[in-house]
Amino acid sequence: MKQHFKKYLKLGMLLFSIFLILVNCQKDDFQELQETKASKKPPNLTATIQRGGKLIESNKTLKEQLAKFTKSENSEIASRTIYSSEYDFSIDTTYTQLIETSTYNSFTFSVERDNPDPDILENYVFTSFNNGNTKQYLISYPIVNADSDQEYDIANATIQSINDDTLIYSRGEGCWASIVEYEDPVCVDYNCGLSGNHSPGEACDDGDYRAYTECTGGGWVERCTTPGGGGTSGGSDYDPDDTTNGGNTNTDTNTDNTTEDEEEVVIPLDNITKNDCDTSKEDLKKVFPNMPDTNAELLASIINDKGKDFGIDSDEDLWHFLSQAGHETGGFNTLQVTENLNYSTASLIPKRYSKFTMDTITNPTKLYAGDYTGDAEKLANAAMCCKHGNSNEASGDGWKYRGRGIVQLTWKDNYTAFKTWYNNKYDPDIDPVTTPNLISTNDTLAILTGLWYYKTRVVDKITVDSTTTVDKVTLKVNGGDNGLPDRKERFQKAKDSINCL
Amino acid sequence: MKHNKNLNLTLMILLVLLSFSCRAQQIQIQEPNLSDNIIGTWLSNEEPTHKLVFTVNGLQQSYHNNTLSSTFSYSITTQCKLQTLTTNYDIFLKVIDLEDNEVFCHLLNGIHTDTNGVITLSITSERGKLYLYTKQ
Numbered sequence: 001m002k003q004h005f006k007k008y009l010k011l012g013m014l015l016f017s018i019f020l021i022l023v024n025c026q027k028d029d030f031q032e033l034q035e036t037k038a039s040k041k042p043p044n045l046t047a048t049i050q051r052g053g054k055l056i057e058s059n060k061t062l063k064e065q066l067a068k069f070t071k072s073e074n075s076e077i078a079s080r081t082i083y084s085s086e087y088d089f090s091i092d093t094t095y096t097q098l099i100e101t102s103t104y105n106s107f108t109f110s111v112e113r114d115n116p117d118p119d120i121l122e123n124y125v126f127t128s129f130n131n132g133n134t135k136q137y138l139i140s141y142p143i144v145n146a147d148s149d150q151e152y153d154i155a156n157a158t159i160q161s162i163n164d165d166t167l168i169y170s171r172g173e174g175c176w177a178s179i180v181e182y183e184d185p186v187c188v189d190y191n192c193g194l195s196g197n198h199s200p201g202e203a204c205d206d207g208d209y210r211a212y213t214e215c216t217g218g219g220w221v222e223r224c225t226t227p228g229g230g231g232t233s234g235g236s237d238y239d240p241d242d243t244t245n246g247g248n249t250n251t252d253t254n255t256d257n258t259t260e261d262e263e264e265v266v267i268p269l270d271n272i273t274k275n276d277c278d279t280s281k282e283d284l285k286k287v288f289p290n291m292p293d294t295n296a297e298l299l300a301s302i303i304n305d306k307g308k309d310f311g312i313d314s315d316e317d318l319w320h321f322l323s324q325a326g327h328e329t330g331g332f333n334t335l336q337v338t339e340n341l342n343y344s345t346a347s348l349i350p351k352r353y354s355k356f357t358m359d360t361i362t363n364p365t366k367l368y369a370g371d372y373t374g375d376a377e378k379l380a381n382a383a384m385c386c387k388h389g390n391s392n393e394a395s396g397d398g399w400k401y402r403g404r405g406i407v408q409l410t411w412k413d414n415y416t417a418f419k420t421w422y423n424n425k426y427d428p429d430i431d432p433v434t435t436p437n438l439i440s441t442n443d444t445l446a447i448l449t450g451l452w453y454y455k456t457r458v459v460d461k462i463t464v465d466s467t468t469t470v471d472k473v474t475l476k477v478n479g480g481d482n483g484l485p486d487r488k489e490r491f492q493k494a495k496d497s498i499n500c501l
Numbered sequence: 502m503k504h505n506k507n508l509n510l511t512l513m514i515l516l517v518l519l520s521f522s523c524r525a526q527q528i529q530i531q532e533p534n535l536s537d538n539i540i541g542t543w544l545s546n547e548e549p550t551h552k553l554v555f556t557v558n559g560l561q562q563s564y565h566n567n568t569l570s571s572t573f574s575y576s577i578t579t580q581c582k583l584q585t586l587t588t589n590y591d592i593f594l595k596v597i598d599l600e601d602n603e604v605f606c607h608l609l610n611g612i613h614t615d616t617n618g619v620i621t622l623s624i625t626s627e628r629g630k631l632y633l634y635t636k637q
Contacts, residue, residue, distance in 0.1 A: 339631065347615075352623045352631060354532050354611020355590035365530045365589055386588040387608065388627075403629050410629020453628075461603070471570060475598060479605030479627045481563050481571050482551065 046100045047267050055096050055107070061128045062107055065136070066093070081112055081465075087162065089113055089138070091124045097269040104129040108269040111138065119143050121152055127264050136162040141268050152268050189213050277313050277500035278304045284332075286497040287322055287490070291332040295443075299332065302447050309425060310451040311459030315499050316466055320458065320473045323491035325406050325450045327483050331490075332406075335446045339403040339410070341383070342376040349373070353383045389413030404439040405449035407477075415439075418452050453477070530589040536577050538612045543622050543634035553622075553634060561596055572599055581606035594624055 056063050069082040069091060083090040090112040097108035104127050111122035121141040128134050138160040141152035191197050191211045192204035198211040281296040288296070303312060312318055329337055343349050349356045349369040357366035372379040377399040384390055384398030389412035391397045403410040409418060412433070419433045422445075432438045432445065439445045458464065458476045470488045474481045545551040554562040561575040573596040579586045581593040582604060594609040610623035610631075620636035 339629070350611075351613045351615065351621050352610060352633065353590075354613060354623070383610075384625075384629075387584065387586060387591060388606075388629075408629055414629075475571060476603075477628070478630075479596060479607060480573075480632075481565070482545070482626075482630075482632060483548065484565050484570055485548075485550065 044101060045265055047097060048100075049095050049097050049269070055098060056093060059105075059107075059128075061134065062126060065126055065134070066091075087138075089122070089124070095269070097267060099265060099267065101265070104264055106264050106266065108266060110269055121268060121270055123266070123269050125264075125266050135264070137266070138162060139266060139268075152270075154268075187213050276304075276308045277315070277318050278307075279318060279498060279501060283498040283501070284322075287494045288326060288331045295332050295335055298335075298443055299447055302444060302451070306448070306451070310455040311464075312451070312454075314464070315495075316464050316468060317459070318498070318500055319491055319494040320464060320468065320470070321451070321454050322494045323470060323487050324454060324458075324473060324477050326490040326494075327487045328408065328450070329406050335406055335443045336440050337403065337406060337408050338440065339408060340376075341380045341402065342374065343372070343379065344374055346370045346373045349379065355382070384410075387411070389416060400436050404436065405446040407450045407453045409439060409449040409453065414453075417456070418449055421452060422448065531592055532590060532611055535592065535609065535612060538620075539577065539609075539622065542637040544637055546621075546633040546635060552637070573597055573605075574599060577609060 056066060066082065068086060069084040081090045081092050091109040092112050093109060095110070099106045099108070106125055106127040109124045109126075111124050113122075116122075119142060121143055123137075123139045123141070125137040125139060126134065127136070139157055140159075141154065141157045144151045144153050189200055189211065190213070191199070192202075192206075192209065195204035195206045195209065198204055200211050200213045202211050203209075204211060279300050281293065281300045284296045284300055285291060285293075291299075303318070307313070307318075310321075312321055326332060329335065346369040347358055349372055350358060350366075355367055356369040356372065357363040358369055360366060360368045367382060372382065377396075380402050381393045381396055381398040384402065385393045385395070388410075389397075390401060391412070397412050401410060401412045401415050409415065415433050415436060419431060422430060422432070430438065430445075439449055454477065458473055461476055462468065462472065464473070470491045471481060471484065474484055474487050539555045540557055541555065543553045543555070545553075548565075550566045552564045554560075554564065555575065556562065559574050559576065561573045562569055563571045563573075575594060575596045578593050578595050579591075581595045584593075584606065586592060590611065592609050594607040596605050596607060597603070598605075605627045607627055608625040610625055613621045613623065615621070622634040622636065624632045624634070626632065
């Protein structure tokens, strides 16, 4: 009996040990996964995509270099696209990829051409070293998977040096720049096997284990790029501590061979990110200090989520939109601006609309104003009938489609056009033509009408860049320049206070 | 034969008269002399530093603080873009941006003289906003 007990005890301890080993292994897997995720940061450097305008203005060396791209005397460095007649290509300065290391800063721009090769991504890279030396490159990345998420064939990237203001191919050897890219790890789900089919994280049927995901590989991979077609040497894992490979190497191959700068790291800058302009409640309050917090929060979230749908994708677009909408709303104190059609004094009505009179004996074809005092709906139906899509007085369209939202969307034609656009873009079930009050009861729609109006009147008609004046935008929005000084003041305040985030 | 000729002539005259009658019914009633009365300088009721000048040669000039800020050509018409106004006292102030020829169909609500002799120009912009100006 005693021996049996010992046997069972030993067996029990054995099973318990196996259990502990398995649990421990699983824990190791989890830690490994965490480490893989943690390695997503590129080592030894900081790579950020920033708005170009402010970055250029704050960097003297870069600004001087980009002066060579200035198209004409009137063109500004901070404009979106600037052309160099010397290099015969343009660069888009809307977004710049800034790579910062302990020894240099490099700035990557997207290159634009009149007839671009759709299969090639071109970047212009300007590097400023701490010792005062500079380098500049034109790098071409073959695009693969153009129809889906763009990927770049780093192994076949080509690089040209720009030296003495001339584009030349180097005949030198060795690395010019190390292109680093992040490669996704390969992950496999383990879904409990015989203990049921479960998603990662869920408990298996036996209750002892959980389904999990195991990832291998991935991380930042660096490839040495040499000039000429297909001139990259084989890839290697990026090791920040290995000073013979990657960001800390000293294998300078600058074409003039006069500097001993380190080989720098570049990362492809694609066009995918160039369609957004974010802002914040705090920034909006800098421009409109009396704006209620709730309005600022909502406006910021809409601009951040949907601004690009309305062409708000640059500092200039943001400033102009805020200037125009800020004027119409009196600084966004309210999101609901409605034309006041309620006149308590009859004589005020003929002053505004000549179809009304105080004297129907002399003017028998006109409407008696006294019948419309204190009745905004009746007045709107008579005064606003029969144009811009509004039907006759009996239809009630004048009142239905009165000014609502941050730019006072008015007329049935405009309500219909907005509805069509909104239904196609966001939600087919919202119908502001059938239920126009939606625009005055839903603050999000009130703001979206303003963005839509700005898009159709400005973004769709003119190019908004650093040369676009408030005068021009105001004429497009308004068909005149009423309120121009106030709009200019608001624009300047926005320009001085905020940039796209 | 002669009766037939008379009958044809009578029918023709009736048709012509009828067509004139129909045309007369379609003509909307409009404020007289709008085209003349609009000529001159108008100060914005909302912005004291803003004024519009309508010239005899069909230009609408906008000034802010006595500085010319924009110039449009203008016409007073019942037709603008693809719209035709047929209701009484409705008429367009059609303005064209001289830089790019974009057309805007504002509404000229009227020019009103009150008992004190103050003359007010009322315009509803294409966007739907009402603007009032006082004659200088």
